Amino acid sequence: xxxxxxxxxxxxxxxxxxxxxxxxxxxxxxxxxxxxxxxxxxxxxxxxxxxxxxxxxxxxxxxxxxxxxxxxxxxxxxxxxxxxxxxxxxxxxxxxxxxxxxxxxxxxxxxxxxxxxxxxxxxxxxxxxxxxxxxxxxxxxxxxxxxxxxxxxxxxxxxxxxxxxxxxxxxxxxxxxxxxxxxxxxxxxxxxxxxxxxxxxxxxxxxxxxxxxxxxxxxxxxxxxxxxxxxxxxxxxxxxxxxxxxxxxxxxxxxxxxxxxxxxxxxxxxxxxxxxxxxxxxxxxxxxxxxxxxxxxxxxxxxxxxxxxxxxxxxxxxxxxxxxxxxxxxxxxxxxxxxxxxxxxxxxxxxxxxxxxxxxxxxxxxxxxxxxxxxxxxxxxxxxx
Numbered sequence: 001x002x003x004x005x006x007x008x009x010x011x012x013x014x015x016x017x018x019x020x021x022x023x024x025x026x027x028x029x030x031x032x033x034x035x036x037x038x039x040x041x042x043x044x045x046x047x048x049x050x051x052x053x054x055x056x057x058x059x060x061x062x063x064x065x066x067x068x069x070x071x072x073x074x075x076x077x078x079x080x081x082x083x084x085x086x087x088x089x090x091x092x093x094x095x096x097x098x099x100x101x102x103x104x105x106x107x108x109x110x111x112x113x114x115x116x117x118x119x120x121x122x123x124x125x126x127x128x129x130x131x132x133x134x135x136x137x138x139x140x141x142x143x144x145x146x147x148x149x150x151x152x153x154x155x156x157x158x159x160x161x162x163x164x165x166x167x168x169x170x171x172x173x174x175x176x177x178x179x180x181x182x183x184x185x186x187x188x189x190x191x192x193x194x195x196x197x198x199x200x201x202x203x204x205x206x207x208x209x210x211x212x213x214x215x216x217x218x219x220x221x222x223x224x225x226x227x228x229x230x231x232x233x234x235x236x237x238x239x240x241x242x243x244x245x246x247x248x249x250x251x252x253x254x255x256x257x258x259x260x261x262x263x264x265x266x267x268x269x270x271x272x273x274x275x276x277x278x279x280x281x282x283x284x285x286x287x288x289x290x291x292x293x294x295x296x297x298x299x300x301x302x303x304x305x306x307x308x309x310x311x312x313x314x315x316x317x318x319x320x321x322x323x324x325x326x327x328x329x330x331x332x333x334x335x336x337x338x339x340x341x342x343x344x345x346x347x348x349x350x351x352x353x354x355x356x357x358x359x360x361x362x363x364x365x366x367x368x369x370x371x372x373x374x375x376x377x378x379x380x381x382x383x384x385x
Contacts, residue, residue, distance in 0.1 A: 001180045001181065001182060001183065002180070002181060002182075002183050003178055003179070003180055004178070004179055004181055005176055005177070005178055006143055006147075006176065006177065006178075006179050006181070007034060007143075007173075007174070007175070007176050008143045008146050008168070008172045008173040008174060008175050008176075008177075009031075009032065009034035009035045009038065009104065009173040009174065010034065010038050011143045011144070011146035011147040011150070011179065012035055012076065012102045012104075012146050012147075012150050012166065012168065012173070013035055013038040013039055013042055014042075014147050014150075014181065015146065015147040015148065015149065015150025015151040015153070015154070015166075016039075016074050016100060016102075016150055016151075016154060017042060017046055017048075017185065018147070018151045018154075018182070018185040018188050018190075019072065019100075019150065019151045019152075019153070019154025019155060019188075019190055020072045020154060020190050020192075021048070021072045021073060021074045021100065021154060022043070022046065022047065022048035022049065022071050022072060022073075023043075023048060023049050023051075023063060023066035023067075023071045023072070023073040023074075024036075024039040024043055024048065024049070024050050024051070024063075024073070024074055024075065025050075025051040025052075025053050025058070025059045025062035025063050025066070025073070025075055026039065026050075026051075026052070026053060026059050026075045026076055026077070027052070027053050027054070027055055027056050027058070027059050027077070027081065029056075029077055029078050029079070029080075029081045029114075030078065030106065030114040030115060030170075031078055031104050031106055031114065031115065031117070031170035031173050031174055032076045032077055032078045032081075032102065032103075032104035032168075032173060034173070034174075035076040035102060035104070035173075036052070036076065040052070049066075049071075055084065056075075056077050056081040056082075056084040056085045057084055057085065057087070057088060059075045059077070059085070060075065060085045060088030060089060060092065060101075061088055063075050063099055064088065064091070064092050064095070064097050064099065064229075067092075067097045067098055067099055068097060068220070068221050068227070068229050069220055069221045069222060070193075070220030070221070070223070072098070072154060072158065073098075073099055073100075074099065074100040074101065074102070074154070075099075075101055075102075076101065076102035076103070076104065077101070077102075077103060077104075078103060078104045078105060078106045078114075078170070079105070079106040079108075079111070079112045079114070080110070080111055080112065082101075082103050082121060082124065082128070083124070083128070085101070086124075086128045086129045086130075087129070087130075089101065089128070089129050089163055090128075090129025090130055090131060090133050090233075091231075091233065092163050093129065093133040093134065093135075093162055093163050093259065094131065094133055094230065094233030094234075094255075094259065095229050095230045095231070095233065096161040096162060096206070096207070096215075096216075096218065096230075096259075097161070097163070097229065098157040098158045098160075098161055098162065098163075098193050099157055099163045099164075100150065100153045100154050100157050100163070100164050100165075100166065101163060101164075101165050101166070102150065102165075102166045102168055103121060103125065103165055103166065103167055103168060104168040104169065104170055104172075104173040105117065105118050105119060105120060105121050105167065105168065105169045105170060106118060106170050107120065107170070107340075107366070107368045108120070108366075113368065115170070116170060116368035117169045117170030117171035117172075117290075117340070117368050118169065118170070118340050118341065118366065118368060119169060119288070119289055119290075119291065119339050119340040119341050119344075119345075120340070120341045120344070120366070121167065122167070122317060122339075122341065122344040122345055122348075123344050125137045125165050125167055125317065125318060126317075126318045131233060131256075132256055132260075133259060134162070134259055134260045134263050134318075134319070135163075135165065135318040135319075136153075136156055136157075136160065136162060136163070136164045136165070136263060136270060136316075136318060136319070137164070137165045137166075137167050137316070137317040137318040138152065138153055138156075138164065138165070138166055138167065138272065138315060138316055138317070139166075139167040139168075139288045139289045139314065139315060139316075139317050140166065140168065140172065140289070140315075141172075141288075141289055141290055141292045141293055141313065141315075142172075142177065142293075143172065143175060143176070143177035143179055144177065144179035144180065144181075145315075146166075146168065146172060146173075147179065147181060149166060149272075149315070150166050151188065151190075152272075153165075153166050154190070154191075155190060155191035156191075156269075156270060158190075158191045158192055158193045159191045159193075159215070159266075159269075160215060160262060160263060160266065160270075161193060161194070161215050161216075161218060161262075162259075162262075162263070167288075167289065167317060168289075169289055169290055169340075170368075171290050171368075171370065172289070172290050193217075193218055194215060194216070194217040194218065195217050195218065195219065195220070196217045196219050196225055197217065200224050200225045200226065203219060203225050203226065204238065204239030204240055205226070205227075205228060205235075205236075205239040205240055205241060206218045206219060206227060206228065206229065206230070206235075207230060207235030207236065207239055207255075208238060208239025208240075209235075209237070209238075209239070209258060210237060210238050211258075212254070212257055212258045212261035212262070212265075213258075213261055213262055213265040214258065214262065215262050216239070226241075228241060228243075230242075233255070234247060234251055234252050234255045235251065235255050236248070236251055237250070237251055237254045237255075263319055264319065267319055267321075270316055270319060271316045271319070271321045271324060272315035272316045273312060273313060273314055273315050273316065273321060273324050274292075274311070274312075274313040274315065275310075275311075275312055275313075275324075275328055276296065276299060276310055276311040276312075276313070277299060277303070277308075277309065277310040277311065278310035278311070278312060278328040278329070278332075279310070279331075280308050280310075280331060281308050281309055281310030281328075281329075281331060281332055282307070282308045282309075282331065282332060282333045282334075282384070283302070283307065283308070283309050283310075283332060283333060283334045283335070283336065283380055283383065283384060284309070284310045284311070284312055284328060284329050284332045284334075284335050284336075285298060285299055285309065285310070285311045285312070285335075285336050285337075285338065285376060286311075286312045286314065286325065286328075286329075286335055286336075286337050286345070286349050287311070287312075287313060287314070287337065287338050287339065287345075288313065288314040288315070288317060288339070288345060290370065291338050291339055291340060291370070291371050292311070292313040292314075294338060294370065294371045294372060294373050294375075294376060295311050295313070295336075295338055295373075295376060296311050296313070297373035298338075298373035298374075298376035298377050298380070299311045301373055301377055302377060302380055305377075307380060307384070309380065310328070310332075312324070312325065312328040312329075314345070317345075320348050320352070322351070322352040325349055325352040325353065326352055326353065326356070329353060329356070329358055332358055333358065333359065333384070334358060334359040334360070334361065334380075334383045334384065335349060335353065335358055335359070335360045335361070336361055336362070336363060336376055336379050336380060336383065337349055337360065337361070337362045337363070338362070338363040338364075338371045338375070338376050339362065339363075339364060339371075340364075340365050340366065340368070340370075340371065341364065341366060342364050342366060343362045343364055346360060346361075346362040346364075359383060361379060361382075361383055363375050363376055363379050
């Protein structure tokens with residue numbers, strides 16, 4: 001391990017590279033532009049390819065095509081760029097093309113405030129695409145974690161044959177920190193997508209699944225197998241070319257349910273979280289991303305004041321870890337959810353703790369000013385009084 005002074009956006013890049021990404025197509029957008037800049041340098045250095053695209057739509061389409069050839073692929077964007085990507089992002093999930101997308105969140109609706117940070121795309125990351133597609137979303141809190149979680153995102157995308165979103169923030173992407181990173185990425189364990197184990201003539205296509213939990217093998221374009229990527233988002237149960245065989249009445253239901261169930265059956269492998277002092281906590285702070293650091297600071301100060309506080313730091317946002325939330329709040333009288341939006345995570349926590357009688361309140365800022373531990377403590381006093 002070597003200590004390095006690293007920019008958060010550079011940490012995202014290194015995580016992608018360590019995970020085996022060798023194709024990056026992107027379009028610059030603040031506060032994610034440094035990712036495109038770094039990848040334009042790093043891809044040639046590691047034998048990969050960087051393509052400067054004309055826009056975000058083209059970026060998503062390009063990485064879908066590259067991944068279909070078997071090359072691990074990724075892009076990054078922010079704010080309105082993520083909005084533009086939603087059609088292709090949903091198509092990639094439906095077509096089960098492994099991809100990683102880094103969202104370095106800016107603040108505000110529309111074009112937004114390009115140079116300010118937020119946590120305003122929790123719901124977009126899950127519900128932005130049409131047609132009931134699922135989502136896998138990871139949210140790092142520190143520069144070093146940005147590296148490891150992005151690496152994890154690549155592995156999950158390959159294992160699950162899906163798109164994984166790394167939900168960063170402008171305040172994280174543009175900060176520098178001293179981090180410990182491996183000296184040799186070749187020693188890092190990486191996951192590769194399932195590929196056919198039968199001869200080409202026996203291969204039934206990239207969607208030959210019979211059970212809801214299955215992640216079927218996918219053949220690389222140009223590998224000698226008949227590899228067709230679904231352009232309609234619906235596949236035939238058991239496999240086969242739908243342009244020849246058509247679709248059965250229940251294939252749509254099976255496809256949509258399988259896209260979700262393959263994640264839910266592996267939820268234990270997807271769900272990541274940090275639990276601090278929640279065993280006896282009468283009040284639990286539930287937070288994600290950079291604002292979780294403020295929650296941890298508030299917890300220590302609360303304990304110093306004699307208040308039994310704990311923290312649940314959500315690392316995996318989607319699929320949302322309902323069971324973890326309920327377990328961590330088993331003895332809690334109240335939950336405080338600090339976040340840089342108007343209550344998106346609080347809504348999810350409320351659903352998880354429905355009918356428990358636990359009071360749930362938020363500490364919310366949308367001015368891009370980091371929530372201070374004292375703000376969380378003030379809310380704690382208010383709730384417990």
